[in-house]
Amino acid sequence: MTDDVFAPWNDPGQSPLIRYANVTKKFGEFTAIDNVSIDIFPGEFFALLGPSGCGKTTLMRMLAGFETPTSGIISLGGQDMGNVPPNKRPVNMMFQSYALFPHMNVWDNIAFGLRRDGLPKDQVAARVEEMLRLVQLQKFAKRKPDAISGGQRQRVALARSLAKAPKVLLLDEPLGALDKKLRQETQFELVDIQEKTGTTFMIVTHDQEEAMTVSTRIAVMDEGIIKQIDTPASLYEAPNSRYVADFIGDVNLIEGDWRGDTLHWAEGQTPLAVQSDAPVGKAWLALRPEKIAISKDQAKADNAIPGQVIDIAYLGNLSTYVVEIPGGQKIRAQATNARRLSRRDITWNDTVWLSWTSTAGLVLSE
Amino acid sequence: MKMSRFNVVSLTLGFAFLYLPILILITYSFNESRLVTVWGGFSTKWYGVLFQDERFLGAAWVTFYVAFISASIATVLGTMAAYVLVRGAKFRGRTLFSGMIYAPLVMPEVITGLSLLLLFISIGLDRGGFTIILAHATFSMCYVSVVVSSRLVSFDRSLEEAALDLGATGWQAFRLVTLPIIAPAVAAGWLLGFTLSLDDLVIASFVSGPGATTLPMRIFSEVRLGVSPKINALSAILIGMVALGVIVASLTTKRAAQRP
Amino acid sequence: MIRRVILWPPYIWLLILFLLPFALVFKIALSDYAIAIPPYTPTFDWADPSSWGATLGALDFENFQWLLDDPLYYTAYLSSLRIALVATVLALLIGYPMAYAMARAPAHWRPLLMMLVILPFWSSFLIRIYAWIGILSNEGFLNMVLGWVGIPPLSIINTNTAVYIGLVYAYLPFMILPIFASLDRIDPSLLEAAEDLGCSRTEAFWRITVPLSKAGIFAGCFLVFIPVVGEYIVPSLLGGSNTLMIGKVLVEEFFNNRDWTVASAVAVVLLFVLVIPIVLFQRSAERRDAT
Numbered sequence: 026m027t028d029d030v031f032a033p034w035n036d037p038g039q040s041p042l043i044r045y046a047n048v049t050k051k052f053g054e055f056t057a058i059d060n061v062s063i064d065i066f067p068g069e070f071f072a073l074l075g076p077s078g079c080g081k082t083t084l085m086r087m088l089a090g091f092e093t094p095t096s097g098i099i100s101l102g103g104q105d106m107g108n109v110p111p112n113k114r115p116v117n118m119m120f121q122s123y124a125l126f127p128h129m130n131v132w133d134n135i136a137f138g139l140r141r142d143g144l145p146k147d148q149v150a151a152r153v154e155e156m157l158r159l160v161q162l163q164k165f166a167k168r169k170p171d172a173i174s175g176g177q178r179q180r181v182a183l184a185r186s187l188a189k190a191p192k193v194l195l196l197d198e199p200l201g202a203l204d205k206k207l208r209q210e211t212q213f214e215l216v217d218i219q220e221k222t223g224t225t226f227m228i229v230t231h232d233q234e235e236a237m238t239v240s241t242r243i244a245v246m247d248e249g250i251i252k253q254i255d256t257p258a259s260l261y262e263a264p265n266s267r268y269v270a271d272f273i274g275d276v277n278l279i280e281g282d283w284r285g286d287t288l289h290w291a292e293g294q295t296p297l298a299v300q301s302d303a304p305v306g307k308a309w310l311a312l313r314p315e316k317i318a319i320s321k322d323q324a325k326a327d328n329a330i331p332g333q334v335i336d337i338a339y340l341g342n343l344s345t346y347v348v349e350i351p352g353g354q355k356i357r358a359q360a361t362n363a364r365r366l367s368r369r370d371i372t373w374n375d376t377v378w379l380s381w382t383s384t385a386g387l388v389l390s391e
Numbered sequence: 392m393k394m395s396r397f398n399v400v401s402l403t404l405g406f407a408f409l410y411l412p413i414l415i416l417i418t419y420s421f422n423e424s425r426l427v428t429v430w431g432g433f434s435t436k437w438y439g440v441l442f443q444d445e446r447f448l449g450a451a452w453v454t455f456y457v458a459f460i461s462a463s464i465a466t467v468l469g470t471m472a473a474y475v476l477v478r479g480a481k482f483r484g485r486t487l488f489s490g491m492i493y494a495p496l497v498m499p500e501v502i503t504g505l506s507l508l509l510l511f512i513s514i515g516l517d518r519g520g521f522t523i524i525l526a527h528a529t530f531s532m533c534y535v536s537v538v539v540s541s542r543l544v545s546f547d548r549s550l551e552e553a554a555l556d557l558g559a560t561g562w563q564a565f566r567l568v569t570l571p572i573i574a575p576a577v578a579a580g581w582l583l584g585f586t587l588s589l590d591d592l593v594i595a596s597f598v599s600g601p602g603a604t605t606l607p608m609r610i611f612s613e614v615r616l617g618v619s620p621k622i623n624a625l626s627a628i629l630i631g632m633v634a635l636g637v638i639v640a641s642l643t644t645k646r647a648a649q650r651p
Numbered sequence: 652m653i654r655r656v657i658l659w660p661p662y663i664w665l666l667i668l669f670l671l672p673f674a675l676v677f678k679i680a681l682s683d684y685a686i687a688i689p690p691y692t693p694t695f696d697w698a699d700p701s702s703w704g705a706t707l708g709a710l711d712f713e714n715f716q717w718l719l720d721d722p723l724y725y726t727a728y729l730s731s732l733r734i735a736l737v738a739t740v741l742a743l744l745i746g747y748p749m750a751y752a753m754a755r756a757p758a759h760w761r762p763l764l765m766m767l768v769i770l771p772f773w774s775s776f777l778i779r780i781y782a783w784i785g786i787l788s789n790e791g792f793l794n795m796v797l798g799w800v801g802i803p804p805l806s807i808i809n810t811n812t813a814v815y816i817g818l819v820y821a822y823l824p825f826m827i828l829p830i831f832a833s834l835d836r837i838d839p840s841l842l843e844a845a846e847d848l849g850c851s852r853t854e855a856f857w858r859i860t861v862p863l864s865k866a867g868i869f870a871g872c873f874l875v876f877i878p879v880v881g882e883y884i885v886p887s888l889l890g891g892s893n894t895l896m897i898g899k900v901l902v903e904e905f906f907n908n909r910d911w912t913v914a915s916a917v918a919v920v921l922l923f924v925l926v927i928p929i930v931l932f933q934r935s936a937e938r939r940d941a942t
Contacts, residue, residue, distance in 0.1 A: 141848060402764070415786060415792055499925065501921075611884075630775075
């Protein structure tokens with residue numbers, strides 16, 4: 026580990042800022058969170074990623090104090106938060122709906138939390154101005170929330186929740202209401218602001234691209250449990266399950282019998298060579314589309330399968346080919362369109378070869 | 392969501408305040424004794440006395456036909472007015488029109504009653520059931536139009552446009568698309584008009600003439616002198632009818648909502 | 652085209668049965684009392700346009716002068732306004748907690764609670780006020796209950812107290828419903844945000860809930876205040892001889908004294924008294940519709 030890589034989770038000397046220890050939350054009979062433990066370190070931009078209803082919002086709301094765990098402990102900076110009411114926690118939240126007070130202007134919205142702390146007037150004013158500068162909304166200070174655009178509202182919400190300089194900022198689907206282009210711009214702004222303020226951010230999102238773009242680490246959740254916690258790159262390149270592989274990015278899964286060096290996937294077909302130390306038995310080969318090469322002639326590679334082109338999706342920067350291989354499974358392969366006017370000689374119903382190296386895929390046994 | 396004790400207490404006390412007087416009234420309608428303080432035992436005697444009183448039966452008939460006809464006129468006119476106000480293009484006198492729709496809702500009844508009476512006298516109209524119908528239809532249509540226009544505002548205009556796009560004439564679009572969708576509001580408006588008419592004392596007292604006494608007028612002239620067991624019985628019947636109507640209405644709407 | 656056809660029937664109906672009667676009230680308020688049929692002068696001779704000028708010339712403000720001179724009238728106006736104000740405040744104090752509790756009730760209860768508030772509105776106003784006669788009269792239900800616990804009887808009927816009880820009782824639903832509607836619309840995450848930013852529950856109530864239900868409070872207060880000023884039934888049945896309300900004065904002036912001109916003047920002044928709250932109410936209603 027070199028010093029300039031930010032990875033406190035790999036450093037045994039670091040102590041976590043937020044610790045969920047065996048947290049379970051039940052709503053009546055329904056278990057929303059099932060025995061979850063997470064450590065989050067100061068300065069992290071931590072994402073909770075999962076489909077709607079997976080419990081990610083509940084997990085966040087427990088840290089804010091709006092839900093109480095059925096069992097388990099949530100601590101912040103070593104202090105158990107169990108009996109601390111939401112208004113006394115050094116945590117602020119940016120709500121999915123932004124929850125801007127409609128009867129107050131932008132300035133008063135941002136000042137709201139500071140005034141509750143009984144700060145003197147000039148300090149409140151100085152801090153609000155600083156926040157307005159941070160989100161570049163000085164001109165809109167006197168507007169009411171319904172007189173500014175969605176993107177501006179989002180920034181007011183951010184400024185308001187950052188104004189009290191919380192130890193942790195919680196963001197509940199912060200960009201969900203923005204259109205795609207604005208969302209992408211704002212993602213980088215968020216990272217920028219997080220780095221400027223040094224605050225620990227925790228974000229809830231169902232958008233894997235967003236989680237990948239902004240966060241240092243991602244916890245992938247499904248039905249109240251955590252499937253995997255890792256950096257975006259590790260999640261993409263080394264998912265621990267089909268669920269994670271499928272949720273993060275696009276993947277082809279080929280089912281077969283894993284014998285330690287080859288995967289036997291169909292009667293009469295050459296077994297697929299993979300380098301993996303997964304336990305032998307039933308398993309899946311996970312292959313990202315961009316790791317598969319497509320050609321008209323049989324290429325020299327560790328693995329090569331013939332197939333027929335069913336569909337081609339031209340996306341501009343790249344093309345996705347859907348190829349039916351022996352046994353009827355459809356495999357997606359991607360090729361970049363590096364040259365502008367190249368003749369793309371592969372077309373519908375062509376017989377093609379798919380090929381990849383033995384290190385391109387991953388064997389998953391669950 | 393759990394309710395705090397304060398909320399439970401305020402709801403309990405509030406609803407007790409709203410409903411206890413009615414319950415007491417119904418209970419005493421079955422009192423054998425004439426006096427409130429004396430419970431003379433359970434009896435339906437006063438109901439018998441009531442049904443033998445022809446003045447009450449006559450008043451009930453007047454009230455019913457006045458309410459029925461005035462609510463029907465009000466529903467037709469009020470629906471038209473709502474349609475014009477919500478869907479219509481701008482026309483000259485629109486402000487005056489919407490003012491005349493909303494003003495009767497907040498107008499003191501004594502003023503409405505007085506002004507209509509003066510009109511009927513000055514044009515030499517014989518006062519009776521007919522003039523009460525005119526008066527009731529006038530203020531009921533305003534309520535109908537408010538109820539119907541709130542429904543019209545909330546429903547998607549593109550439905551009408553789709554009908555026009557598919558070749559319907561304006562009238563067909565109204566009859567085949569708009570009317571079925573606003574029908575519940577129109578029905579609610581009719582019921583509201585009917586109830587308002589049944590309920591009205593002040594305006595009817597102004598504009599009625601000899602021979603047209605409505606039930607509220609009859610009741611009022613009796614109860615000015617204090618409690619009357621006959622009126623207790625009548626009240627119990629009227630409240631029972633309202634309760635029955637509301638139960639039937641809520642059951643039918645529930646069934647309609649459950650239908651796939 | 653079809654819209655033109657739909658427009659005319661309600662328009663003409665309202666012109667004849669709403670606007671014209673008002674013009675008539677104004678005109679009679681400016682006429683003089685006469686022992687005749689109809690009991691005022693001058694009367695328009697519609698058939699003879701040449702007499703119109705003279706008729707208009709005979710109109711004057713004498714009846715309004717009369718309203719100013721006789722203390723009965725202006726004390727009745729003031730007393731009506733005062734009674735309406737007190738009744739409105741009482742209804743707000745009772746209605747707000749109820750509306751708040753309803754908005755806080757589990758979602759599946761809310762339709763039932765709403766119906767329970769609306770239900771009394773469907774049953775006769777007169778009967779609901781009448782019910783209180785039996786309760787408040789000297790030998791009534793309340794004194795009977797008080798007698799059981801050994802409290803000496805109260806004489807409430809025919810006092811202003813009885814009038815307040817009756818007014819609050821009859822108009823409470825009009826206070827509750829708009830307040831409930833505005834409370835129900837408040838996004839619960841606003842209260843969470845307030846708490847998140849350091850408010851206690853009580854503080855969040857005063858800083859967020861109350862300001863955001865202001866429109867409902869205004870609507871409720873106007874819906875109670877405006878009709879109560881002209882109320883006739885409640886003071887007639889529950890009030891006493893010293894309960895002075897302008898609606899009652901108007902009816903008595905008209906039916907007992909047969910003084911149409913003064914009654915009309917009373918109505919015109921009442922209308923002017925109510926114009927301000929009515930306009931305020933319309934404004935706030937339009938603003939609510941716009942959002």
